[in-house]
Amino acid sequence: xxxxxxxxxHKKKKIHGFFARKLAGTGIINQRRAKGRKxxxx
Numbered sequence: 001x002x003x004x005x006x007x008x009x010h011k012k013k014k015i016h017g018f019f020a021r022k023l024a025g026t027g028i029i030n031q032r033r034a035k036g037r038k039x040x041x042x
Contacts, residue, residue, distance in 0.1 A: 029041065
């Protein structure tokens with residue numbers, strides 16, 4: 001039986017990485033930049 005967490009760094013980065021957050025029009029990074037946040041990501 002396989003365990004539930006099968007780590008995969010490439011997949012992780014594609015979904016949760018900086019560029020994934022920046023990309024979309026509703027990109028979290030872009031929103032934070034527009035708001036004038038000093039710190040864009042953790």
